[in-house]
Amino acid sequence: AQSVTQLGSHVSVSEGALVLLRCNYSSSVPPYLFWYVQYPNQGLQLLLKYTTGATLVKGINGFEAEFKKSETSFHLTKPSAHMSDAAEYFCAVTGISGGYNKLIFGAGTRLAVHP
Amino acid sequence: SQTIHQWPATLVQPVGSPLSLECTVEGTSNPNLYWYRQAAGRGLQLLFYSVGIGQISSEVPQNLSASRPQDRQFILSSKKLLLSDSGFYLCAWRSGGPPNQPQHFGDGTRLSIL
Numbered sequence: 414a415q416s417v418t419q420l421g422s423h424v425s426v427s428e429g430a431l432v433l434l435r436c437n438y439s440s441s442v443p444p445y446l447f448w449y450v451q452y453p454n455q456g457l458q459l460l461l462k463y464t465t466g467a468t469l470v471k472g473i474n475g476f477e478a479e480f481k482k483s484e485t486s487f488h489l490t491k492p493s494a495h496m497s498d499a500a501e502y503f504c505a506v507t508g509i510s511g512g513y514n515k516l517i518f519g520a521g522t523r524l525a526v527h528p
Numbered sequence: 529s530q531t532i533h534q535w536p537a538t539l540v541q542p543v544g545s546p547l548s549l550e551c552t553v554e555g556t557s558n559p560n561l562y563w564y565r566q567a568a569g570r571g572l573q574l575l576f577y578s579v580g581i582g583q584i585s586s587e588v589p590q591n592l593s594a595s596r597p598q599d600r601q602f603i604l605s606s607k608k609l610l611l612s613d614s615g616f617y618l619c620a621w622r623s624g625g626p627p628n629q630p631q632h633f634g635d636g637t638r639l640s641i642l
Contacts, residue, residue, distance in 0.1 A: 447631075505631075521571050
């Protein structure tokens, strides 16, 4: 089945530590990949996207993600966590399960950052 | 620049009452429009999407309906709310052009059913 999997529903890191949020997808066609962040009681904000070209993409707030086709992965990283990064993060893919009009979302990963 | 507006921000309704949530987009033409629901502690569930006026695709059978009376207006409705309709409702839009364009989300409506 075509899907998006985010490993770890909760991730906790110390302030200043590396952030790594994992996303794997299954698709039979070239996908377009996105990461979104959601702060409490707010909508989703686009962090970054991969469409074509360079496989390492940089986004807002110091986040970046690397598309690895051989591993069907699109993991999100940030070298040094900040308290303000505490939020829920969603990986999303289009191009699977019904075409490019729809996004397929992962279940989300809640990131906690402690002092 | 494009903006998306959703209202109201919060809503408390009794079981069995009707519902109307509105979403409008400014600064773009012929967008794709979407309604999602996010239940407490859950991910996003696509409810409806529309690629043009009067064109509605329903993803999940339920007692909700959607309409698109104007190009940049998307309305989510119900005739009789159920307790299970509680949740955080998000509207989103995407450019109707190239498929690599991301969706952009509104600030959401928190719906509580009593």
